[in-house]
Amino acid sequence: MHAHSATAEHPPKSGLRAFVARWVLTTNHKEIGTLYLWLSFTLFFIAGAMAMVIRVELFQPGLQLTEPNFYNQMVTLHGLIMVFGAVMPAFVGLANWMIPIMIGAPDMALPRINNFSFWVLPFAFAMLLSSLFMEGGAPNFGWTFYAPLSTTFGPPSTDFFIFGVHLMGVSSVLGAINIIVTILNLRAPGMTLMKMPLFVWTWLITAFLLIMVMPVLAAAVTMMLTDRHFGTSFFAASGGGDPVMFQHIFWFFGHPEVYIMILPGFGIASQIIPTFARKPLFGYRSMVYATAAIAFLSFIVWGHHMFATGMPLAAQLMFMYATMLIAVPTGVKVFNWVATMWRGSMTFETPMLFALGFVMMFTIGGFSGLMLALVPADFQYQDTFFVVAHFHYVLYPGAIFGTMAAVYYWLPKWTGHMYDERLGKIHFWSAAIAVNLTFFPMHFSGLAGMPRRVVDYSLQFADFNRISSIGAVLLGLTQLLFLYIVIKTIRGGAKASDQVWEGAQGLEWTIPSPAPLHTFQTPPDLASVEQANGLRT
Amino acid sequence: MSTTRNALGGKGRKHTIGLLALAAGMFGFAFALVPLYDAFCKWTGLNGTTSGRASYISSTGTPTDREVTIQFLAQAGNGMPWEFRPTQSELRVRLGTLATTTFYVRNRSATAVTGQAVPSVAPGLAAPYLNKLECFCFTPQRLDAGAEMNMPVRFYVSTDLPRQVHTLTLSYTLFPVGAKS
Numbered sequence: 001m002h003a004h005s006a007t008a009e010h011p012p013k014s015g016l017r018a019f020v021a022r023w024v025l026t027t028n029h030k031e032i033g034t035l036y037l038w039l040s041f042t043l044f045f046i047a048g049a050m051a052m053v054i055r056v057e058l059f060q061p062g063l064q065l066t067e068p069n070f071y072n073q074m075v076t077l078h079g080l081i082m083v084f085g086a087v088m089p090a091f092v093g094l095a096n097w098m099i100p101i102m103i104g105a106p107d108m109a110l111p112r113i114n115n116f117s118f119w120v121l122p123f124a125f126a127m128l129l130s131s132l133f134m135e136g137g138a139p140n141f142g143w144t145f146y147a148p149l150s151t152t153f154g155p156p157s158t159d160f161f162i163f164g165v166h167l168m169g170v171s172s173v174l175g176a177i178n179i180i181v182t183i184l185n186l187r188a189p190g191m192t193l194m195k196m197p198l199f200v201w202t203w204l205i206t207a208f209l210l211i212m213v214m215p216v217l218a219a220a221v222t223m224m225l226t227d228r229h230f231g232t233s234f235f236a237a238s239g240g241g242d243p244v245m246f247q248h249i250f251w252f253f254g255h256p257e258v259y260i261m262i263l264p265g266f267g268i269a270s271q272i273i274p275t276f277a278r279k280p281l282f283g284y285r286s287m288v289y290a291t292a293a294i295a296f297l298s299f300i301v302w303g304h305h306m307f308a309t310g311m312p313l314a315a316q317l318m319f320m321y322a323t324m325l326i327a328v329p330t331g332v333k334v335f336n337w338v339a340t341m342w343r344g345s346m347t348f349e350t351p352m353l354f355a356l357g358f359v360m361m362f363t364i365g366g367f368s369g370l371m372l373a374l375v376p377a378d379f380q381y382q383d384t385f386f387v388v389a390h391f392h393y394v395l396y397p398g399a400i401f402g403t404m405a406a407v408y409y410w411l412p413k414w415t416g417h418m419y420d421e422r423l424g425k426i427h428f429w430s431a432a433i434a435v436n437l438t439f440f441p442m443h444f445s446g447l448a449g450m451p452r453r454v455v456d457y458s459l460q461f462a463d464f465n466r467i468s469s470i471g472a473v474l475l476g477l478t479q480l481l482f483l484y485i486v487i488k489t490i491r492g493g494a495k496a497s498d499q500v501w502e503g504a505q506g507l508e509w510t511i512p513s514p515a516p517l518h519t520f521q522t523p524p525d526l527a528s529v530e531q532a533n534g535l536r537t
Numbered sequence: 538m539s540t541t542r543n544a545l546g547g548k549g550r551k552h553t554i555g556l557l558a559l560a561a562g563m564f565g566f567a568f569a570l571v572p573l574y575d576a577f578c579k580w581t582g583l584n585g586t587t588s589g590r591a592s593y594i595s596s597t598g599t600p601t602d603r604e605v606t607i608q609f610l611a612q613a614g615n616g617m618p619w620e621f622r623p624t625q626s627e628l629r630v631r632l633g634t635l636a637t638t639t640f641y642v643r644n645r646s647a648t649a650v651t652g653q654a655v656p657s658v659a660p661g662l663a664a665p666y667l668n669k670l671e672c673f674c675f676t677p678q679r680l681d682a683g684a685e686m687n688m689p690v691r692f693y694v695s696t697d698l699p700r701q702v703h704t705l706t707l708s709y710t711l712f713p714v715g716a717k718s
Contacts (some may be wrong), residue, residue, distance in 0.1 A: 219567030
């Protein structure tokens, strides 16, 4: 608080100390949002570099770059850091920046908890990454850390992984509580729940998912810890435990987790598409209900990750039908986005391109998910590159393109400058081509039988893997372009207007660009804003 | 912050505490899943868990002509210095009739070791139909250094075994008792 008022009201003390104090002690939601986004961006590149190691190794059959154990460490850390370090903090950063502005609140409800939940994260990932330099190497059991691979056979550094996950869990739960309390208590007068922007709605539901499943993950790693060191046998058959139970507990967390990584993306697409179609979102209510339905269903489908564990037929059928049911609310969403664009006055600025790429390619990932949901088919697909293709289609063009769409969409509001539209378009098209070049051939290598998490493979998969590797390197390069565009926009560029986008509606476009450090100290008068903007009521 | 309007009253506090309680509750729920999982497996016979107690012959039902194949598997678990294998790899048995097989063990270490066998039946749903009258898995077994023995299992398969089951696999894993694995 002291540092904060120093920057806001008094001339800052010069030098490094003031700079560090400002960012370490800040309780301002915009500054914390910025910290989250930069941390996420940094970890995105670190985990992306690991993906490059993986793809270069798989460029041709045989061992060329890494020894198998190091390859497994790369696969594990790439997954863990992308999930917990890149995607989740990016969405939390966007939530921090935008939710208070979008609901007309002066800040998050619990600013100091907000500061804490961010600053826990660099320590968590420093711990996780430090395991790379330890004797025995980093965790090498895959991001799903199945027992007994991670308990009996895990390297000594597994304990650092366990405490890292604990810290990430604390951060996520506190962040989620903050978001819910903010949304429930600090909305501007007159903003009823059913008037909230969809991004806020999807985050409200995501936050509930986080609070309900991150503690389950924390419990799972705690059981691992006591199994490893304190003589318990949660997952050890020798003491009456059961390794399959690990999978049940993990996926009870894991399936809601994958929706945690996509629901805010749904919200972002629902903000951007109406702006550039210049029409209100089609089916607002059904969007809200569909999001809630997806969140509910996510708790009763975890078994579809475990069809091959010897599950009885009745359970397989239950999980299969429940999983296929998710296609219904998801279909409602895709239909609503398409219907929003129908007869709209569409323009295709970079945020819109990324949002459209999101809708199209996420749907491809959704369809391969339906294929995997079918029990008889899943026995062929499971643990192959087909699964890798599936979840990268929902995560890369889904979660990551969604985040990039959001960054392009709100960057002018954050920095006060327009980004370079030509470079943005180049970024989108090269990323869209590269993402398909990388992940589409994985469908084929998977269907042909190539197992996932292998350092070497049979000769017949060589062509598909070569295409994937070339695509992956291109994809990595396009993200360097993204970094360049963001930095360029922060440093300068055409002045952005307050509304930024012609068709943009909502409270965030009523404040100046760049957004001042403090906004909505007095609650906005929603009625007059709506009148001025021609907002639908 | 001094100028921030302080809109967070008692309701926000209530929400915060409630949500923290929800998170703590979910942490506890994950641990509650462990006994729930065991209870569920015992109740349904899923996961190949067989009864740990001896059955009585009075409940076999009328013997039929239907035969099934029983396959036997044995493996010494982590840290178990015993040779452990079935003396017959499989057996054809008629439903409702008593059958006996033996498992061979030899202690390869230089000290006496006590072991406990953990049984598992595949397919899991057929587990409740495999009834053991006598099994070395009911109690821990102790072998002196270098000693060997054949351990018997007497069992029958109930006549009401579901139609679609033709082969059962009975598998044992031996674990050392009183030692950390």
